Amino acid sequence: MLLLLAGCVTESPGYGESAADSEADADADTDTDADSDSDADADSDSDADSDTDSDSDTDPGSETEAYEDLLDERVGYGRNATGGQGGTVCTVTNTNDSGAGSLRDCVEGSGRVWVRFAVDGDITLNSNVIVPSYTTIDARGRYVRIYGAGLRIDGVNDVIVTNLIFKEGNGDGDNDAVKIINGADDVWLHHNSFSNYGDGLVDITLQSTDVTVSWCKFSHHDKTMLISASVDHTDDTVIEVTLHHNWFTQTEQRHPRLRYGKVHAFNNYFDGWGKYGMGCSQKGQCLSEGNIFEPDDDTDAIVKVVGEDPDYGKVKSVDDWLIGGATVQENGTVWDPSDHYSYTVETADESLRSDIENSAGAQ
Numbered sequence: 001m002l003l004l005l006a007g008c009v010t011e012s013p014g015y016g017e018s019a020a021d022s023e024a025d026a027d028a029d030t031d032t033d034a035d036s037d038s039d040a041d042a043d044s045d046s047d048a049d050s051d052t053d054s055d056s057d058t059d060p061g062s063e064t065e066a067y068e069d070l071l072d073e074r075v076g077y078g079r080n081a082t083g084g085q086g087g088t089v090c091t092v093t094n095t096n097d098s099g100a101g102s103l104r105d106c107v108e109g110s111g112r113v114w115v116r117f118a119v120d121g122d123i124t125l126n127s128n129v130i131v132p133s134y135t136t137i138d139a140r141g142r143y144v145r146i147y148g149a150g151l152r153i154d155g156v157n158d159v160i161v162t163n164l165i166f167k168e169g170n171g172d173g174d175n176d177a178v179k180i181i182n183g184a185d186d187v188w189l190h191h192n193s194f195s196n197y198g199d200g201l202v203d204i205t206l207q208s209t210d211v212t213v214s215w216c217k218f219s220h221h222d223k224t225m226l227i228s229a230s231v232d233h234t235d236d237t238v239i240e241v242t243l244h245h246n247w248f249t250q251t252e253q254r255h256p257r258l259r260y261g262k263v264h265a266f267n268n269y270f271d272g273w274g275k276y277g278m279g280c281s282q283k284g285q286c287l288s289e290g291n292i293f294e295p296d297d298d299t300d301a302i303v304k305v306v307g308e309d310p311d312y313g314k315v316k317s318v319d320d321w322l323i324g325g326a327t328v329q330e331n332g333t334v335w336d337p338s339d340h341y342s343y344t345v346e347t348a349d350e351s352l353r354s355d356i357e358n359s360a361g362a363q
Contacts, residue, residue: 228261
C-alpha cells in the first residue's frame with residue numbers, strides 16, 4: 001500500500017513520547033490568527049490504528065472495480081478511507097451548480113457512490129456541496145475547476161477526493177475549499193490543487209481525525225490549512241493527520257497551523273512562505289521528516305507557538321533539507337507514527353523537489 005518513488009529512501013526511526021513539554025525560549029510568532037470557527041462541537045469517531053487497509057466489501061465485477069487502483073496509493077492516517085468502493089458509479093455530465101447530471105446531484109444522493117466525470121470545465125458552486133459518508137469524487141483524466149463555494153465533510157466517514165482544482169472561492173470570510181469538521185474521519189485528499197479561497201484551503205477541526213492529504217498543491221493563499229480552530233477545543237487531541245508529497249508554494253502561513261492534535265509531515269516541499277512554514281502550537285505535536293524548506297525572506301520553517309496561543313507545541317525534525325537559512329524550533333519529544341502505519345521516507349534532495357514540482361496537484 002506504500003507509495004514509492006525513485007530515489008534513496010530511509011526507513012522511519014522510532015521516536016519516544018514524553019508526557020511533559022520541555023522548557024524552551026519564547027520565540028513566539030507574532031502573527032495573530034482569527035481562528036474561531038463557530039460550528040458546534042461533535043463527538044469524535046474512534047481512531048483506527050491498525051496497519052491494515054479497510055475491509056473491502058466489493059463483489060467481483062462491481063461498478064467501482066475499474067477505478068479502485070486508486071486505493072493502492074493510500075498512506076498514513078487516512079489509509080483506511082474506502083470512499084464509494086463497492087457502491088454505484090455516478091457520472092457528472094454537465095458543469096451546472098445543481099440538477100440532474102451535476103456534481104452536487106451525484107454527491108448529495110444516497111448510498112455509496114463513486115463520482116466520475118464525463119466533462120471538463122468550470123463548476124461554480126453557489127453553496128457548499130455536502131459530502132456524505134462512503135463517497136469518492138474522482139476527476140482523474142479530466143480538467144475540472146471549482147469556483148465559488150467548496151466541499152463540506154461534516155461528521156461523516158470514508159470520503160476520498162482526487163484530481164479537482166479548487167481555483168477560486170467567493171469572498172465569504174468562512175469559505176473554505178474543503179472543510180473537514182465535527183468528528184469526520186477516514187478522509188483522503190489526493191492530487192488536488194488549491195488556491196484563492198475566502199478563508200482556508202483545507203480546515204480540519206472539531207475532533208475530525210484519520211486524515212491524509214497527499215500530492216496536493218497549495219498556492220496563492222494566506223491561511224492555508226488550519227488544524228483545530230481554538231485553544232478552547234481541548235478535545236482536538238484526537239486529531240491525527242498525515243501530510244506527504246504536497247507542494248506549498250507562495251502561500252503565507254498555516255502549512256499547517258496546528259493545536260492539540262498530531263501532524264506527521266514527510267516529503268513535502270515548502271516553497272517561499274510569507275510568515276512561517278509549519279506552525280505547531282498549543283500542545284500539538286509535529287513530526288517533520290524528509291521535508292524541503294526553501295524560504296524567501298522569512299526563515300521560520302517550523303515554529304513552536306503561533307499568535308496568542310499560551311502553550312508551545314512539540315516539534316521534531318528528522319532529515320529535513322533546510323535551504324537558505326531556514327530554521328526549525330525543535331521542542332520536546334513526539335509520538336511515533338510508525339506505531340500506527342507503515343511508510344517510507346525519501347531523501348530530501350533535488351530529485352524529490354523535482355518530483356513534487358512535476359507531480360503534485362491535479363493531474
